[in-house]
Amino acid sequence: MTVPAPYHLALSAVLFTLGMVGVLVRRSALVVFMSVEVMLNAVNLALVTFARLRGAVDGQLLVFFVLVVAAVEVVIGLAIIVDVFRAMETVDVDDVDLLRG
Amino acid sequence: MAVLFGVVACLALAGGVGVIASRRPVHSVLALLLVLGSLAVDYLLLDAQFIAVLQLIIYAGAIVVLFVFVIMLLHARSGEVARVPAVLPPAAAISLCAAFGLILLAVLTGAAIPPAAVGPAFGTVQEVGRALFSRFLLPFEAASIVLLIGMIGAVVLGKRLPPSPPDAARPAEGPGGGR
Numbered sequence: 001m002t003v004p005a006p007y008h009l010a011l012s013a014v015l016f017t018l019g020m021v022g023v024l025v026r027r028s029a030l031v032v033f034m035s036v037e038v039m040l041n042a043v044n045l046a047l048v049t050f051a052r053l054r055g056a057v058d059g060q061l062l063v064f065f066v067l068v069v070a071a072v073e074v075v076i077g078l079a080i081i082v083d084v085f086r087a088m089e090t091v092d093v094d095d096v097d098l099l100r101g
Numbered sequence: 102m103a104v105l106f107g108v109v110a111c112l113a114l115a116g117g118v119g120v121i122a123s124r125r126p127v128h129s130v131l132a133l134l135l136v137l138g139s140l141a142v143d144y145l146l147l148d149a150q151f152i153a154v155l156q157l158i159i160y161a162g163a164i165v166v167l168f169v170f171v172i173m174l175l176h177a178r179s180g181e182v183a184r185v186p187a188v189l190p191p192a193a194a195i196s197l198c199a200a201f202g203l204i205l206l207a208v209l210t211g212a213a214i215p216p217a218a219v220g221p222a223f224g225t226v227q228e229v230g231r232a233l234f235s236r237f238l239l240p241f242e243a244a245s246i247v248l249l250i251g252m253i254g255a256v257v258l259g260k261r262l263p264p265s266p267p268d269a270a271r272p273a274e275g276p277g278g279g280r
Contacts, residue, residue, distance in 0.1 A: 018120070037164070
């Protein structure tokens, strides 16, 4: 581990913040979804870093499960986005407000 | 190795900025691919070979392709819908900066833990697989059920209604309710 762990963790923090900015700022549901993926990857990087830091492989297994759940999440989420587009002709999250009270 | 990490970190950050700043969703996907690839290299630096390969196969191979397909399906007709506001709302910007500063402060000023010594087998398919099939067997099987449910859900959600006769050329164009 030639590069100290705080550098990896700082990269993870910056990526997570970038993803959060994307979720808050962008209005296209697709780009919001990609920003969520960036956030998930930032967390994965932190998990892998801690796994290496502790010398235990458990963190990498957690990343494995995160990958599985992320894959399912993307499939379901994109299917929902396609459905929303079919129904409303838009994927702009500001326009999809049928449940707004 | 330090140089490689620097390059990888810069590429990942550039990709992260590209994801949220690109005007076209296709460019966002390519930037996302850049992030995923750089992080795969970073995983190699952290002795996680198996995770690095999984990252490339699952994320870069499957998820990005799925994104590209959906963009191809949607944005051919939806046009440009996304735009980045000129500035963040100040409250959001302040809270974001505060959260980010706190994280970075905690990361950089925390007690430096010396990394544990690991053998050459750390992070290989053998070791990860052994843990996966012994201590993590139940979550592993649960993951397969989650994947199955995801497949069924995607089929159910993506199933098109039978096209109405006057609109047969473009089926499922705004079916409204009924699903």
